[in-house]
Every structure is written in C-alpha cells, then in structure tokens.
Amino acid sequence: MSLGTILWTEEDPGRVIWTGSLTAEKASFRIDDWQGLEAVQPYESSKWVTDLLAIRLNEEWASCSDSDMGSVHSAGASVSGESSSAASSGSETNGASTPTRRVTRSASKTALAATTPTTKKHIISLSTQPGVVASGIGGLAAWIVLLRVALHYVVRVFGERNQTISGHHGAHSNVYVALKQPITKLDYRNKYGSCVRNFGQEFLKVEKVVEYERGQAEFVVGKLETLRKEVLAKK
Numbered sequence: 001m002s003l004g005t006i007l008w009t010e011e012d013p014g015r016v017i018w019t020g021s022l023t024a025e026k027a028s029f030r031i032d033d034w035q036g037l038e039a040v041q042p043y044e045s046s047k048w049v050t051d052l053l054a055i056r057l058n059e060e061w062a063s064c065s066d067s068d069m070g071s072v073h074s075a076g077a078s079v080s081g082e083s084s085s086a087a088s089s090g091s092e093t094n095g096a097s098t099p100t101r102r103v104t105r106s107a108s109k110t111a112l113a114a115t116t117p118t119t120k121k122h123i124i125s126l127s128t129q130p131g132v133v134a135s136g137i138g139g140l141a142a143w144i145v146l147l148r149v150a151l152h153y154v155v156r157v158f159g160e161r162n163q164t165i166s167g168h169h170g171a172h173s174n175v176y177v178a179l180k181q182p183i184t185k186l187d188y189r190n191k192y193g194s195c196v197r198n199f200g201q202e203f204l205k206v207e208k209v210v211e212y213e214r215g216q217a218e219f220v221v222g223k224l225e226t227l228r229k230e231v232l233a234k235k
Contacts, residue, residue: 007123013183014123017174018054020191021047021129022162026211034220049220051191051209054127056217058188061123124188126177127209130170131162131194161195161205170194172202 007014024047028039034049036042134149149165156163164170172194177186189212193205 004123015178015183016054016057016123016125017177018050018125018127019130019174020050020054020127022132022193024048024051024129029216031216031219034223051127052212052217052220053224054125055188055209055212056214056221058123058125059214059217060221061125124183124186126186126188127191128173128177129191129193130167130173131164131196133167133170134165135167156196157198161197161203162193164194164196169196169200169202173204176204 004014007016021043023044025041025044026048028041028044029036029048030039030045033039033045036045036049039045132152134145134152136145140148152163152165156165164172173192177192187208189208191207191209193207195203195205197203
C-alpha cells in the first residue's frame with residue numbers, strides 16, 4: 001500500500017508538508033531549465049519549484065474521488081522538497097490575525113485566482129518555511145559558526161523577525177500546520193513561516209503565494225511523474 005493511499009483513507013485528511021525557504025524566487029526559475037542546472041540562483045529556483053508542487057498537488061488531490069486517487073497520489077508520494085514564496089502578501093499571527101502587509105521580491109505577472117478553498121476531504125499539500133536557521137550545515141570552522149550566530153541575534157534585535165536561528169524555533173511553522181490547526185483552517189495557497197521576537201517568542205507569518213502559475217506547476221509535476229515511472233520501470 002502506498003503512502004498516498006494511507007493518507008487518503010485516514011479519518012483526518014493527510015497532510016503533506018513541504019519545508020521551504022525565504023529565498024524562493026520565481027524570477028530565478030526557467031521552465032526550460034526546471035531542475036536549475038544552469039540557473040544563476042539554483043537554490044532560489046528549486047525553492048520556487050517546491051512552491052509550485054505544494055499548490056499543484058493539492059489541486060490535483062482535491063479534484064480526485066476515492067476511485068481515481070491511485071492515478072494521482074503517486075506523484076506526491078514520490079516527491080519530497082522544500083520551498084518558499086517569492087512574491088507574497090501576508091500577515092503575522094499568534095493564533096489571531098493581524099493586518100495584512102505586502103512583501104514583494106519581483107513584480108507579479110499572474111495572481112492566483114481568488115477561489116474558495118475546498119472543504120472536501122482529501123490530502124492537503126502545504127508549504128512552510130523555517131526562517132533563517134543557523135544550522136552549521138556548511139561545515140565551517142567553529143569560531144565562524146559562533147560569529148555567524150552572534151550576527152543573527154544582532155539582526156533579530158534590530159527587528160528582523162525571520163531570524164529564528166535555532167532548529168527548534170524554525171520548526172514552529174511545521175508543527176503549526178501539522179498539529180495545531182484543523183484542515184478547514186489551513187489554506188494551501190498560503191505559505192506558513194516561522195518567526196521569532198527578540199526574546200524568543202515564536203509566532204507565525206502567513207503569506208499568500210501570489211505569483212503561482214498553473215502552467216508552470218503542471219509542467220513540473222508532469223516531469224516528476226515521468227521520472228518516477230522511469231525509475232520504477234528499471235526496478
């Protein structure tokens with residue numbers, strides 16, 4: 001039995017969570033180089049791809065019935081990833097919404113249509129981002145890591161709330177969408193981001209992915225499904 005089938009048949013609709021990044025950039029993505037092999041900013045491009053996947057898979061799953069689920073869930077079960085919104089409008093919340101603010105990295109050409117999220121029972125695909133975490137993943141010298149962490153705290157003091165710094169704080173958005181909210185209160189068109197105030201108080205920043213293009217998303221999902229089938233055929 002596949003993971004998709006298990007998630008589909010659970011009483012509580014399954015949740016596929018894509019952990020992304022603040023740096024996703026639509027302008028870095030080219031459909032003729034969807035893997036970012038020749039991209040000037042491959043990381044930013046890959047994060048945009050994950051945003052596309054998070055939204056598109058949700059659309060596909062929402063349109064499925066139990067009988068045809070098998071033809072769709074496999075694409076989601078075979079893909080894992082991360083992402084973050086390149087151009088978005090969002091709000092900050094500790095459980096209650098605050099006024100919306102605009103965050104723009106590049107001019108939006110195509111805004112996501114204002115459709116009401118479906119309440120139909122299905123697997124939901126959600127995008128999150130952990131803020132800026134000082135993970136030490138770069139394998140730098142210890143003194144450089146310590147200096148970097150200190151600089152992160154300085155930036156946080158000056159008002160940059162994305163400086164989550166620790167993995168614990170960075171995981172806040174994932175925990176929120178996985179455990180703290182029912183499906184009916186989550187919108188797959190949003191990105192849920194971890195933020196921290198000066199003294200470590202966690203809160204959530206919700207941003208709408210307004211540059212989403214369905215054509216791009218369908219192309220990427222189709223490519224990944226083709227790749228999945230090719231890999232399975234070799235087994």
